[in-house]
Amino acid sequence: MNKYKELGLKSTPQRLSILAFLEGNTCHPTAEEVYRHASKKFSTMSFATVYKTLETLKQQGCLQEVTIDPEKRHFDPNTERHQHIMCTKCKKIADVFVTFDLTLPEKDVQGFQITGSHVEFYGLCPKCKGEGTMQKR
Amino acid sequence: MNKYKELGLKSTPQRLSILAFLEGNTCHPTAEEVYRHASKKFSTMSFATVYKTLETLKQQGCLQEVTIDPEKRHFDPNTERHQHIMCTKCKKIADVFVTFDLTLPEKDVQGFQITGSHVEFYGLCPKCKGEGTMQKR
């Protein structure tokens, strides 16, 4: 009994390979990366299958979309509440497991009924930080 | 002496109309919306000009990109530090002018040198909230 069956979905080798790649993956892959990995195992794997599967998993709440990078859509199999940090140079995204009190004063919610929040941090990753100005001899 | 000249850029009527549409605009328009507006004044306005101008303004720090909506890229002429809230139903984005202490403990930054942060709130806007379940008679 795997995750797909638990959800009442058909379990196929293609779907299983996509899930296997995602589970425990903290690299926040793009659809293209999921496709690249899955097509190593299934040479006939198509983007249609990848996108449809990602969308299905998202609908089922097994997958989140990370919006921190304006250039690309990234997916995150960790659906627990957590934050992200992105390197503005190499675009690497890491998880941040710190919780904040993000309650908004009534006067600032503008009538919205708030259901969630997410914090994005920007900065330089250890690698890019070092390469910074190349002043080190 | 307008903003473009101050930045050492050429001032053109097309660029001025784009800036005029953006300045003070709190609707977080997409490139398409900027184009639609600007092409009313300039029937020859092209997407190329819109995108190039938006990119230029972004480079100059006169414009931010809002990443809250995974489906569309939105632009925000307000470059002061502020947060956003998006209606998950109608995708409307509003500004939130509340500041939070988002300092990360050293052990959680994973060697990153943090340069900024942004909070995204999700919820239902006043309009969509009311339409919720249609149970009202």
Next chain:
DNA sequence: GTACGTGCAAAGGTTTTGCATTACA
């Protein structure tokens, strides 16, 4: 056996690019 999933190819949408023309400074 049947409904659902796959995979191809085509379409749709968005953003970028090359290049000739135009216009600002």
Next chain:
DNA sequence: TGTAATGCAAAACCTTTGCACGTAC
């Protein structure tokens, strides 16, 4: 007048869709 911006069309992406075929259950 020289340089930078415009605007067209084409290309490059990324994502979705339709449909015939295949497969899990």
